[in-house]
Amino acid sequence: MFKVEEPEMFYANKEDFLLKDETYKIIGFAMEVHKTLGKGFLEIVYKDALELEFKWAGIPYVREQQFKINYKGTILKRFYTADFVTYNNIIIEVKSQLEVIGENYKQTINYLAVSKLKVGLILNFGEDSLKFKRVILT
Numbered sequence: 001m002f003k004v005e006e007p008e009m010f011y012a013n014k015e016d017f018l019l020k021d022e023t024y025k026i027i028g029f030a031m032e033v034h035k036t037l038g039k040g041f042l043e044i045v046y047k048d049a050l051e052l053e054f055k056w057a058g059i060p061y062v063r064e065q066q067f068k069i070n071y072k073g074t075i076l077k078r079f080y081t082a083d084f085v086t087y088n089n090i091i092i093e094v095k096s097q098l099e100v101i102g103e104n105y106k107q108t109i110n111y112l113a114v115s116k117l118k119v120g121l122i123l124n125f126g127e128d129s130l131k132f133k134r135v136i137l138t
Helices: 007-012 020-037 042-059 102-115
Strands: 002-005 063-071 074-086 090-095 119-124 132-135
Touching: 020 042, 020 090, 020 102, 020 119, 020 132, 042 063, 042 074, 042 090, 063 102, 074 102, 090 102, 102 132
Parallel strands: 090 119
Antiparallel strands: 002 132, 063 074, 074 090, 119 132
16 A cells, blocks of 8 residues: 655644655755756756755765565566665655656555655656655555
8 A cells, every 4th residue: 555645745744754854855955956957857967966965965865776576586687776765765756747647656656665665755847846746655
């Protein structure tokens, strides 16, 4: 099972939730990138800029982290590659498109499932302002 938190739910939630401080920081860096670059660039440009923000802030991350897929005890030839894994706990998927679509959720959920991590962030730089979704594997 999974749940998707819309920004309104995320900001309205006054209680502590899984990786709250880390998630806020990542979203803040993504907002800075969007504010500086605006929309219209390819995903790779936003990834490069976001990586710089992580480096400058000392945020632990791995870019293009690969995850093996186990099928009935056999590791498949193919693997998933997440854009970033930060704090060893949060998968980040960077998008630059008109809106976040169902396939983006499925992709992030699959990354969470194979990595055994619980929190994913979809960051979309392709709209007038940064849009994000928090995906939680339950």
